[in-house]
Amino acid sequence: MKTFVWKQKADTPEGITCQLYGTASRVFSQLTLLLGPPGCGKSTLLRALAGQLDKSLKVTGDISYNGYRLDEFVPEKTAAYISQYDLHIPDMTVRETLDFSARCQGVGSRAEILKEVKKREKVAGIIPDHDIDLYMKATITGATEKSLQTDYILKIMGLDICADTMVGDAMRRGISGGQKKRLTTAEMIVGPSKAFFMDEISNGLDSSTTFRIIKCFQQLANINECTMLISLLQPTPEVFDLFDDLILMAQGKIIYHGPRNEAHNFFEECGFRCPERKGMADFLQEVLSRKDQRQYWSGTDESYRYISSDKLSSMFEKYQKRRKLEEATVPHKSELDKESLSFNKYSLPKLELLKACGAREALLIKRNMFVYAFKTVQLSVIAVITMSVFFRTHMTTDLTHANYYMGALYYSMLLLVLNGLPEMSMQVARLPSFYKQKRYYFYPSWAYAIPASILKVPISLLDSIVWICITYYGIGYTATASRFFCQFLILCLLHQSVSSSYRFIASYAQTHILTFFYQFISLAVFLVFGGFVLSKSSMPGWLSWGFWISPLAYAQISMAINEFLAPRWQKETMQTKTIGNQILTNHGLYYNWYFYWISVGALLGYIILFYIAFGLALAYRKPIEYNGSIPRKCCINGQEEEIDIHKKSNDRANMTQEAKMVMPTMQLALTFRNLNYYVDTPKEMLKQGYPARRIQLLNSVTGVFRPGVLTALMGVSGAGKTTLLDVLAGRKTGGYIEGDIRIGGRTKVQETFVRILGYCEQVDMHSPQLTVEESVAYSAWLRLPSKVDEKTKSEFVDEVLKTVELDEIKDALVGRPGMNGLSLEQRKRLTVAVELVSNPSIILMDEPTTGLDARSAAIVIRAVKNISEKGRTVVCTIHQPSTDIFEAFDELILMKNGGKIIYNGPIGKQSCKVIEYFEKISGVPKVERNRNPATWMMDITSPSMEVQFNIDFASTYQESPLHRDRQELVKQLSSPLQNSDGLYFTYRFPQNGWGQFKACLWKQNIIYWRSPQYNLNRMVMTVMLALIFGALFWRRAKILNNEQDLFNVLGAMYMGVIQLGVYNEHSIISFSTTERIVMYREKFAGMYSSWAYSLAQAAIEIPYVFIQAILYTFITYPTIGYYWTAYKLLLFFYAIFCSVLSYIYVGLLLVSVTPNVQVATILGTFFNTMQTLFSGFILPAHQMPKWWIWLYYLGPTSWILNAQLTSQYGNIGKEVNVFGETKTVAVFLNDYFGFHQDRLSIVATVITAFPIVVIILYTLSVEKLNFQKR
Structure with missing residues (x-):
């Protein structure tokens, strides 16, 4: 990229205004560093320059590449924007x-x-x-x-x-x-782009790795003549010096833009000077802060006045370099410059794009083979059960059994319809990656959509073959090959059409909850208008069109005429009609044979329609974008505190303020000796020829973390720092651990250890619906001792929020990473706050400063140091510490790849101990003056330098006196002090059971109230289903002339129970999966028992289900025309309430016993299909084989239908004509269904017991099972 010029003003919804002038790269082969505090507009700028801003934003100004405006080429292909989200x-x-x-x-x-x-x-x-x-x-x-x-x-x-x-x-x-x-x-960067805009790419990387990568980028820019604008949060001086140009931003404005080595001149003219041993990048960011600016003022204190970002920006406009930048003009276009730009959206021909996406889709199918295999095995099991229920020896060719055959056909279609549900959650999970790659023009939407659809056809074929091969001859359908293959074709087309509709819905809705909402609307329409639950002839005339829009209707017609137009069904009945014609007429499915092929064409049409809709949704539906929180502006009066990590508080006021931060606690040392950790070698590595069956991640690690001593844990990325903390904290769920871990000289007991441990994990896991303050207060509520009063807790929470500077956004919602709510650095500080507020004796922090700028990192480390000085045992993993941050630590454990220790000892004043140790090793170069000792240490101990020096630093440390001293110290602290009590608590949890339940219920109440996508959607779904059923079954409850009328009423009840139940079950599966990850963290921290959490989860559902039951009852009851007596109304309402509650609790149970949404959905499908089969609707209980009758009594659906149908008609003495006989309605219920009016009290008791039993099972599963793999 030869030149890159912009002059732009962008007004974003967040209120960020960027006024940018100049060139990002005036000449070949230069790197530009973008600095600024979080929230200053860096990401907005980078996206704007890469052409990645949303088109709906108001943007003014010009951006040009080699003289070409953005609308004259394809900027998304020419430039690469690298997001901070992975x-x-x-x-x-x-x-x-x-x-x-x-x-x-x-x-x-x-x-x-x-x-x-x-x-x-x-x-x-x-x-x-x-x-x-x-x-x-x-x-x-x-x-x-x-x-x-x-x-x-x-x-x-x-x-x-x-x-x-x-x-x-x-x-x-x-x-x-x-x-x-x-x-x-x-x-x-693996691609051919010539301009790169990188957003905070060093988060989570150590300084040595960052330096090496930026150095490679520098060479890449020189060799390939690339333009690179890189945003970093905490660049070390060595990394800072690699850049040619610098852009400094604050509050959406350019404070400085020019050569990197001249930035200090500008700020000296403004009156500020960078101190000795202070990194220039840290100085540039801190000098913009009101709290830190004074300490860099080069004049007298009396002459200092805070200089705002606006003022600095104005001063820069007058600066000499600024005038030179304004003289830069847009270069003239030339054919040579044109070669660096991309004018085509895609790099490959269409066929190659299709091949690439097809190969990846095939790979993903292979990787998810467990899900598909599990689904097929489950289908086989259900097929065997179905075959045995409708076994051919029990079925004859009469009118009664013809109805059972029709039920078997309907059940076959229903099962294949539900069998495709896992496809939705898998599709939703891949959408973020798809939209990222689509935005960068990796491939067009159709190249993704075609393989995602076509490669699933064999799965549809396999599922259909498995089903029909087991059930067709087992049930006893007409035994001819032509009719066998005709049924197979319809089942395959139906499965594919419904699965393709699921993919379309997932691509349109984009979230699990909305996807299930839209899917169940379509599913309700498909089933209700399918022709079995309510025959076409029984539908209101003004709704008969619905029959023709349901794929299930075409499948029902074709499969029914395929079976009942066979010769064996042509015996005449008493009405001078054949049995086949009679059953088809009763269900409104009497059509000539040619309609079979019309149905085939209709189903093919649906498949093509949904394929096209899937592609269009991917192409034109906008993804859900990130919408961060904007802190409210605060007027700050008077002088504010400077950020000085080593500052001591001597005055009484400051001492009082610090005292609030620390409560009395035990001082305990954490020792570990000869710690080894192994994991099984991944299959992919074994295939590549890796010889060992296990990989060793920790190798004889020995050390100690002491009270009052702040320890830094450092090492290259992948050295085993997080692994060590996970092992010490007891967070590993797999692998093999060897060694000795002791707390206060006694062997670690995990149940008591978590009470005094605060573990800030690398991944920030918080409930998205809570605010910042609520998240911290919730942790304090459950983790501080019960003897601490509410006022003290509240003050402690406020103080922690102020310490990590979250008090200004304490009312902001946490939100979901990459979508809304807090930014990455705000989430990191929240993680720290949630652990600090628990007042732990031992604090393990995994990268607490990752994602923070230098100033925010200093705030966190100062707070941690203050806590450490009060007698806490604190250890932090850090990657790119400034000199000030590094020297704020007292001791250091340095690790290398393979989980080996290469230094374990004191840091010393101005890092003298560390420097002295490594400089004594032969061949190691001396540290340069004013160089960051942490960066120097990481550089000289990197794997490449080990090879260059021919030194194994791990072996050198093992042979050093320092190692022997550490071993002796560990041995000394591994024995308990005389007359010291062991770590013991009277109770397992800080709060009693009632307190835990109240806290969990308080949190669940907030989560539910702030989750309209879940709760509002299910209320809307309840109303919609009630209106649909009310319209379709309008006043049919009292139209009782024959068995079909009773079946219609039972169909209305059945659809209400199944549709409401299944929707709520699948909604809670996707909704609770997010919270499960948070629950794992909270449960590990010993915040509550499984019983408190589970009962709170169960209790919070009751009021919402109550509202659903009221809505459904009071819409369907009068519209369908049920009997208006208080007894019948209340029992109907109660049955719906227990039904929905049971299904929701089953959904929670499925989440607790499965590793992911896909498997939970598959098991949910199994449960729901079994409920349908053994509900008594498709086949009455007396027709079920004796070996399966227990399933009829085991499921809630049959009891719910029993309660509803019996309460309505159990005492109705009206005579009706059923199957050629005249019986009263009450007698027919007794003879056909086995429902008795005098047993309603037993039925009511049973439907009450179901949700209670399920929630007990859920609680036990939460207690015993953990699917988080670490």
């Missing part, structure tokens, strides 16, 4: 992710470039170097499984050690957070 498919390995990115981005264009280069070489008579020519050809060869380009990027990003490891997510073990961040960057 959006990847967890089922792919690192190498597969990069290979796919390289294939979509650059293979085609590089091939064209090479072709053009060879053409010009031939004209100029140039013979290329053989090795270079070979490399060029290798990097563009798409057929190579592991291209050189991918290997090159893996190497420079330090991802080669985890190339064949799954990416993973919050529930599945994968690569580390730092590796995931590097993968996000690598995914874009």
Whole structure:
């Protein structure tokens, strides 16, 4: 990229105004650093320059690339914006992710470039170097499984050690957070873009790795002549010096833009000076803060006045460099400059794009084979059960059994309709990654949609084959090959049409809850108008059109005429009609044979329609974008406190303020000796030839964390820092642990250890519906001792919020990462606050400063140091500490790859101990003057330097006196002091059971009240279903002439129970999955028992279900025309209430016993299909085989229908004609269904017991099962 010029003003919804002038890269091969505090508009600027801003935003000004405006080429393809959010498919390995990115981005264009280069070489008579020519050809060869380009990027990003490891997510073990961040960057730089806009790419990386990566970027910019604008939060001086230009932002304005080495001149003219041993990047960010600015004032204190960002921006306009920048003009266009730009959206031909997406889809199907196999096995089990229920020896060709055959056909269709439900959650989970890659023009929407649809056809074929092969001859359908294959064709087409509709709905709704909402609306329409629950002839005339829009109706027609027009059903009945014609007429399905092929055409039409709708939704439906929280502006009066990590509070006021922060606690040392941790080698690594069956992640780690001593845990990314903290905290759920861990000299007991532990995990897991203050107050409520009064707790919460500077946004909702709510750095500070407020004796912090700028990191570390000085045992993993932050720690444990310790000891004043230790090692260079000792230490101990120095730092440490001293200290502190009491608590939890329940219920109440997508949607769904059923079954409750009329009424009851129940069950599955991850953290922290959490979850549902039951009852009861007596009305209402509650509790139970939404949905489908089969609607109890009758009594649905139908008609003596006989309604209920009026009290008791039993099972599952893999 030769030149890059902008002059822009962007007004965003958040109120950020950017007024930017100048060039990001005036000449070839330069790097520009973008600095500024979080929330200043850096991401908005980067997105604007990359052409990634939402088109709906009001943007004025000009941006040009080599003289070309953004509308004259494809900026999304020319430039790459690398987001701070890591959006990847967890089922792919690192190498597969990069290979796919390289294939979509650059293979085609590089091939064209090479072709053009060879053409010009031939004209100029140039013979290329053989090795270079070979490399060029290798990097563009798409057929190579592991291209050189991918290997090159893996190497420079330090991802080669985890190339064949799954990416993973919050529930599945994968690569580390730092590796995931590097993968996000690598995914874009593997392509051919010439301009890169990188947003906080160093979060989670150590300073050495960051330096190496930026150094590689510098070389990449020089070699490939790229323009790079990189946003960093805490660049070390060494990283800072790698950049050529600097942009400094604050409050959406440019404070400085020019050469990096001249920034200090500008601020000296403004009256500020960077102190010695202070990193320039830290100084530039802190000097913008009202709280920190005074300490950098070079004049007298009396002459100091706070200089705002607006004032600094105005001063920059007058600065000499500013005037030079304004003279920059947009360069003239030229054909040479044009070559750096992309004018095509996609790098590959359409067929190649389709192949790439198809190969990835096939890979993902393979990776999710467990889900598909589990689903097929489940289908086989249900098929066997269904076959045995409708077994052919029990079925004859008469009118009564013809009705059972019709029920079997309906059940077959219903099962295949529900069998596709897991497809929705899988599709929703992949949408964030899809939208990211679509935005970068990896591929068009159709290239993603076609393989996602077509490659699922074999699955539909397999499921249909499995079902029909087991059930067709077992049930006893007409035994001819033609009718067998005709039924198979219809089932396959139905399965595919409904599955394709699910994919369309998922792509349109984009969230699990909305997806299930829209899906169940469509499912209700499909089923109600399908022709079985209510025959077409019984539908109101003004709604008969609904029959023809349901795919289920066409499937019902074709399968019914395929079976009942067979010769064996042509015996005449008493009405001079054949049995086949009679049953078809009764159900409104009497059509000629040619309608079978019309139905086939209709189902094919639905498949094509939903395929197209799926593609259009992906192409034109906008993704849910991130909408962060904006802190309210506060007027700050008077002088404010400076940020000085080493500052001591001597005056009484400050001492009082600090005293609030610390409550009395036990002082305990944490020791660990010869700690080893192994995990099984991943299958992908074994396939690559890795010899060992286990990988050792910790290798004989010995150390101690002491009270009052602030310890830093450092090492390169992937060295085992998080693993060590997880093992010490007892968070590992798998693997093999060896060694000794002691607390206060006594063997660690996990149940008591969590009471005095605060663990800030690397992944910030919080309930999105709570505010910042509520999240911290909830932690204090459940984790502080019960003897602490409410006023003290409240003051303590306020003080913690002020300490981590969250008090200004304490009323902001936490929100969901990458979607809404708090930014990454605000979430990190919230994680710290939630643990600090528990007043722990031992605090383990995993990267508490990652994602924070230098000033915010200093705030957190100062708070942590103050707490440590009061006798707490505190250890923090840190990656890129400034000199001030590093020297705020007292001791250091430094680790290398393989989980080995290479330094364990004191840091010393101005890092003298660390420097002295490493400088004594032969070959290690001396530290330069004013260099950050932490960065120097990480540089000299990096794997590449170990090779260069021919030193194994781990072995050197093992042989050092420092190691022997540490061993002796560990041995000394591993024995309890004389007359010291062990770690003991009278009760397991800080709060009693009632207190835990109240706290959990308080939180659940807030979560539910602030979740309209869940609660409002289910109320709307209840009203919609009630209106649909009321309209379809209008006044049919008292029209009783024959058995079909009674079946219609039972159908209305059945549809209400099943539809409401299934919708609520699946909604709670997707809704509670998010909260489950938070529950795992809170439960580990010992905040509450499983009983308190489960009972609160159960209790909060009751009022909402009560409202649903009222809405449904008072809409359907008068419209369908049930009997108006208080007894019948109340029992009807109570049955609906218990029904919905039971299904919701079943959904919670399914979440607790399964690892993810997909498996929970599959098991939910099994439960629901079993409920349908054994509900008594499709087949009455007396017709069920004796070996399955227990399932009839085990499920809630049959009892609910019993209660509703018997309460309405159990005492009705009206005579009706049923199956050629005349009986009273009450007698028919007794004879056909086995329902008795005098047993209603037993039925009411049973339906009350169901939700109670299920919630007990749910509680036991929460207590015993944990599917988080760590």
